[in-house]
Amino acid sequence: MLIANEFSGDIDALFSAVHALLSRSTEVRGIIGCRARFVPGYPERTAERSVELVDEILRLMNLTGAVPSLLGSAQMSSSTAPSKSPGAQAIVDEAMRTDTVLPLYVAVGGGLTEVASALLIEPRVADRFTLVWIGGHADPKRPAENNFVIDPLAAQLVFNQFNVPIWQVPSDVYRTCMVSSTELQAFIAPYGAIGTWLYDKLLEDPRKHIPDQVSFGETYRMGDSPLVLLTALTDLLPVSANPSASDQRTSSSRYEESFAPYLNPDGTYTPRDSGRKIRVYKSVDTRLMFSDFFAKMRVNYDGCEQPN
Structure with a gap:
């Protein structure tokens, strides 16, 4: 599994990465720090800031050197020229491996x-x-x-020009992945240096201090958490004797398989009635997803000394 996310952007990416690293059923082969649309204080180096945050996660989880952190790409300027980066090359290198038959997931x-x-x-x-x-x-x-919107050209290329197997969690589904600030205070903050750090990052979220925006309530959207649910918390795990990824599923999360749509430049799409099919999730099991994360934090860090 490779993880690619805008860790310097939405705060939920940090929580999802920690959950993935705590999950024994997947092997995280690298974490790519990607470009975000805008980060206060880091307007020109959002990808670099993402890598810095990944490195901090790995340090706090005692995983420095065990999992590579990789710099992501600049926005694409052409549909024929790649935006080369260590992160993009890592996807190529992992996908082209011949020493394993286990499936590779690129979780974005x-x-x-x-x-x-x-x-x-x-x-x-x-x-x-x-x-x-x-x-x-x-x-x-x-x-x-x-x-x-982060990179419209890239999204169009992936959907329209290549036959990549896709499991998509659209906005109406990831917006249901809600937790309360009290849940995070009770089930994340007390557990280890990483729990305290995650909760502090939540409190420091710079978007909370931008003038003239709406007031934030007591809930947070953890929309990136399905990346862990759909790869690690599955009914059956692929093994060398049965490596098929297409059979892997979480029964309590509902999806449909439909023909991959044609993505338009404005983000709308045109349905198609031929071509490859992709998996589009209609719901995800938020109970399993968050309960597992909270339990893993407690099992791994209960009794750990908290930072001063």
Whole structure:
């Protein structure tokens, strides 16, 4: 599994990464720090800031050196030229491995720049991994979902030009992944240095201090958490004797398989009645997803000394 996310952007990416690293059933082969649309204080180096945050997570979890942190790509400027980066190259390298038959998941909670660039660097990888993407809308007429907007050209390329297997969690589903601030205070903050750090990051979220915005309530959307639910918390795990990724599922999360739509430049899409089918989730099991995360924090960090 490779994780690619805008860790310097939405705070939920940090929580999702920690959950993934605590999950024994997946092997995280690398974490790609991707570009965000805008980060107060880091307007020109959002990808670099993402990598810094990944490095801090790995340090607090005593995983420095065990899991690579990789810099992501700049926004694509052409549909024929990749935006090369260590992150994009890591996707190519993992997908082209011949020493394992286990499936590769590329779990993306932001834009698709690194995935699109990997496909342009080495087109043969298209059928050698499954893209799990938090992004897009379920309604074909709704334009410009946030993760699409990060790199529209990349999203169009992945959907329209390559036969990549896709598991999509659209906005109407990831918006249901809500937790309360009290839950995070009770089930995350007390557990280890990483729990305290995550909760502090939540309190420091710079968007809470931007003037003239609406007041934030007591809930937070953890929209990137399905990346862990759909890869680690499955009914059956692929093994060397039965490596099929297509059979892997979480029975309590509902999806439909439909023909991959044609993505338009404005983020709307045109349905198609032929071509490859992709998995589009209609609901995710938030009870299992968050209870598992909270339990893993307690099991791994209960009794750990808290930072001063």
